[in-house]
Amino acid sequence: MRITQNMLSRNLLSDLQGDMDKLSATQQKLSSGKELTQPSDDPFGTSRALQYRADLAQNQQYQRNVDEANSWQSVTDTALSKISDSLLRVRDLVVQGANDTSGQSARSDIAAEITQLIDSIKAEGNTQYAGRYVFAGSATTTQPYQMGASDTYSGNAEVMKREIGPNVRIDLNQTGITVLGDTNSGLLKTLRTVVADLQANNGAALQNTDLKAIDTAVDTISNAQAVNGASQNRLQTAGTRLQELEQTATQLLSNVEDADMAKTMVDFSTQQAVYQSALRAGAQIIQPSLMDFLASR
């Protein structure tokens, strides 16, 4: 094949441009740390990267949901503990009041203290988390109990759900009506009966029914604590699992998107060497021609 100077320089130029092209792509990988900068770099990889990014975003959101539910249930747990403490105090007082040695005045004093404790229990029933009443069912903006004689429950009985995984929902709240009851039922009604019996000096009722009723109420609270605690355990497990999944997804995303620095660096050095030798060879091939060697006259 007949080779002309123009062919040489054209080929040299296009080879140099090809080298530069590769160098610039490698340099971009090095400086951005990304293997994938455009969908056309690897269309299939891009679709996986988008999927992993979506998975990651969803996972992080579920972790936020778990944290949020966990905080809610911690607040619930604290309130339930305090209610439980107050209730145990009430039980001691009732045991004391049920004793036949207690006279009318002693029983009235006990009744007064229990009335105080009712208020403090209702105050716990009004516990808020981030501005929301945790025992009000889904009427979270309504204060469920009023202080004083009225025991009306203003919340509702709805158990709210939180999503902690794809279609995995847990019960979030304990409602006031099941834990504390109201005028007509539950703990508050029991306590009001106890107070009435104390004031009425009704020792028989105190000894027979009231103590049993208080034990039932204590059981209800313990039960609520147990349910809440179990739910918190579940949240913790879910949280740990989500963190592990996040690590895996991050790893997968990095495998698809991120450049292998060691390999890219080696590629870069190789391409640089090729480019430099192409330049050197070009400088030596292109320059001389027959004219340099014909005697000038």
Add this chain to the structure above:
Amino acid sequence: MPLSTFMGLETTLRGILAQQLAINVTGHNIANANTVGYTRQTALLAPTDAYSEPGVSRPPQAGQLGTGVDVTSYTRMRDGFLDIQYRAQAMKQGLASATKDGLTQVQDALAEPSDHGLNSLLQQYWSSWQDVSNAPENLATRQSLAQNAASLADGFNALGSQLSTIQSQTGQNVLSTIDQVNSIGGRIAQLNDAIMKDTVTGDHPNDLLDQRDLLIDQLSQLGNISVTATTYGQVDVSIGGASLVSGATASTLAESNMTSLTSGKLAGLITLRDTTIPGYQSQLDTVASTLITATNAQHALGYDLNGNAGGTFFTGTSASTIAIDPALISNPALIAASGNGNVGNADNALSLANIRNQALVGASTIDTAYSQLVTQIGSDTQQAQRDTDTANLLTGSIDDRRQSVSGVSLDEEMTNLVKFQRGYQASARAMSAMDEMIDQLISRTGKVGL
């Protein structure tokens, strides 16, 4: 047989003149070594007619006597078959590189994979619904949802309008390319005319032919052309099935004339404008309209903070028209997060967040449908880049072969220069020898005893 005394002088003079002409051709080649489209020329040297005395009774002698040399023609060193191959490749190159340029623009508009592409906006939007489900009473989370929904809508709008812009730019590019086709057609017709005038007088208008070949090369990048040689060195050129040049007449073509464009830049641009980009737009519109319909249907099932049934969430019907209902931005309490009207209930927010997991676009979710669009644009672009690389490589290699035949090699020209210069010198030396012989005859002959 008597020969003229001066015949030798004439023979050597022919040698001198022919070498000189050959040196001129060499000079022309060297001068045009870097001219694009130039084809190297050679002076074809041939012996002039031999001297022989006609006649039946011519005296016996040793054959015919040569009378020197003459330049019979100046020839372009060009292989027409390589031209055909080159143009066939150039059409493919034009198609591939136009497609690549357009698709690269589309791909840049996507900005994927990144933290600010539509994929991220979708994730933020879904997450916002979850955030609302964590605190449905909270106006701040609702406001943030409304803002993220607005950003998502903006993202769809921006991508939709960028696709439209690229489409209309491609349309303008089609028009300017057709202008280019017509302008090249006009110049080819003019050259045809000039070539015809030279050819009828028996000339070889090499440089005009070079110019015309270069124009045809350029034209082949723009569309699928066919070139037919006609009389007096003229060519007829048609592009995309429409006659562009016929003899010395050029037609002004419009897009509608070129009914069978299959290759070249024009075919690439028209496919982008009429098929590829509208295809992407309709896929994007499907994603957007599915999101709008599904969200609005679910939103209407819920209740806002005031216990009223939910209204519209997204307005619009396509990627370029999607927007969040402005009422929700000004009053995020109207977002229907509750499933039963209770403020703490967030069932509807969860249902809305879970639209992401539903197969609503064929068998795909909204996220997957978008990711499929990105993957498709990515693989189309990758394909176009590969086609372009291949076409560049092939045109390059065919052009090398063409250059191998037609290109000017300076080494070769220098060798020719030496060769012809020596030929010139030798002819001159032969002439001197003749001169000395004649001098002998004129000045010395007959001077016996003087």
